[in-house]
Amino acid sequence: MPSERILAQQLVVSRVTVREALRVLEGKGYIESQRGAGGGPVILAQHHSPARLRELLREQLERFLNILDYRLANESASARLAALRRSDEHLTILTQTLDDMQHYQNLPQFRRADSVFHLTIADATRNPFLRQAVEDGRAAMFLPVDALDFQVMLDHTIEEHERILAAIADANPAKAEQAMATHIETTRRDLYTILEIQEKHP
Numbered sequence: 740m741p742s743e744r745i746l747a748q749q750l751v752v753s754r755v756t757v758r759e760a761l762r763v764l765e766g767k768g769y770i771e772s773q774r775g776a777g778g779g780p781v782i783l784a785q786h787h788s789p790a791r792l793r794e795l796l797r798e799q800l801e802r803f804l805n806i807l808d809y810r811l812a813n814e815s816a817s818a819r820l821a822a823l824r825r826s827d828e829h830l831t832i833l834t835q836t837l838d839d840m841q842h843y844q845n846l847p848q849f850r851r852a853d854s855v856f857h858l859t860i861a862d863a864t865r866n867p868f869l870r871q872a873v874e875d876g877r878a879a880m881f882l883p884v885d886a887l888d889f890q891v892m893l894d895h896t897i898e899e900h901e902r903i904l905a906a907i908a909d910a911n912p913a914k915a916e917q918a919m920a921t922h923i924e925t926t927r928r929d930l931y932t933i934l935e936i937q938e939k940h941p
Contacts, residue, residue: 743757743758743761746761746882748851749847749850749851749854750850750851750854750877750878750881750882751851751854751855751858752854752858752874752877752878753874756874756875756878757878757882759875759878760878760879760882760883761882763879764882764883793933793934793935796883796884796933796934797934797936799883800930800934800936803880803930804927804930806876806879806880807880807923807926807927807930809872809876810873810876810877810880810923810926811920811923811924813869813872813873813876814857814860814861814873814876814919814923815916815919815920815923816864816869816916817860817861817863817864817869817873817919818860818903818906818907818912818915818916818918818919819912819913819915819916820863820864820865820866820869820912821860821861821863821864821907821915822906822907822909822910822911822912822914822915822916823910823912824863824864824865825860825863825907825910826863829859829860829862829863829907830904830907830908832855832859833856833859833860833904833907834904836852836855836856836859837852837856837897837900837901837904839852839855840852840853840856840896840897840900841897846885847885850881850885853896854877854881856900857873857877858870858873858874858877860873860903860907860919861873861874863907884933895925896922896925899918899921899922899925900922902918902921903915903918903919903922905918906918
């Protein structure tokens with residue numbers, strides 16, 4: 740895997756957040772930390788087939804669903820507040836980042852743009868607690884999935900981000916909250932698709 744520094748740059752989160760997420764992965768036996776000049780986090784499952792990698796991720800399904808519930812609560816609230824508190828600078832960053840997402844060349848580039856988009860919304864709330872919550876949720880979600888090299892599903896991602904941005908630009912908190920909630924729920928459905936299992940409904 741990339742170093743903690745590179746992972747933090749890709750996800751646009753702090754190294755402390757990355758370190759905590761890696762600690763969880765190591766505790767579950769998916770990676771190990773190697774010391775020395777060539778050390779760092781190493782994926783123990785990298786020699787497995789795609790089917791086996793999906794099986795490993797299925798074992799974490801309940802954890803992923805809990806993370807998505809966490810993201811649904813925090814990021815929906817962030818979008819609502821961002822629609823009320825955002826500045827022109829926030830809108831400029833969101834617009835540029837959306838363009839970057841449409842022209843990504845690889846998964847790390849896409850994930851960085853995706854993270855900048857979501858964390859800029861969190862910044863626009865002007866609430867450091869919400870910002871940290873969004874950062875923690877994204878690191879916990881995407882480090883294990885992206886580390887095992889599952890590609891993002893882009894059929895609807897760009898359109899959903901466009902709707903979120905439009906609602907925030909229009910200063911429409913209810914619409915922004917709903918657009919973000921819809922996006923998180925799409926991520927939940929994508930997770931089931933990636934893992935090749937039937938979605939469960941409450």
